Amino acid sequence: MFDPTPEEQTETPAKPLTPKQQAARLKAKKRNVVAVIICGVLCVVLGVVAAVLPSEVATPWMFASYAAGYVGVLWGLAALWAHYMGPNSAK
Numbered sequence: 001m002f003d004p005t006p007e008e009q010t011e012t013p014a015k016p017l018t019p020k021q022q023a024a025r026l027k028a029k030k031r032n033v034v035a036v037i038i039c040g041v042l043c044v045v046l047g048v049v050a051a052v053l054p055s056e057v058a059t060p061w062m063f064a065s066y067a068a069g070y071v072g073v074l075w076g077l078a079a080l081w082a083h084y085m086g087p088n089s090a091k
Contacts, residue, residue, distance in 0.1 A: 017090065025083070025090075032079030039072025 017025065046065035050058040083089060 029079070029083060032075065032082070036072050036076045036079065039068050039075060043069035043072060 043065050046061055046068055050061035050065055053061060
């Protein structure tokens, strides 16, 4: 009824990426690195501005800093997913 040894599954080797896919992957990696750097710089600059301003004026700047950091982190996570697990990832 049940076979005690599992059937061996043959894994097909992944196809190598085409030059067009490699170029798209490199372009996306550069774009993602630049975007995360921009978000990080915005987060730091807005955080410094929020720290310098008086407390009754600093709240919107502080939330803008948090938002820039949040966007940067999410963009970085999406970039890592696309690089390692997405359609143009090296299999």
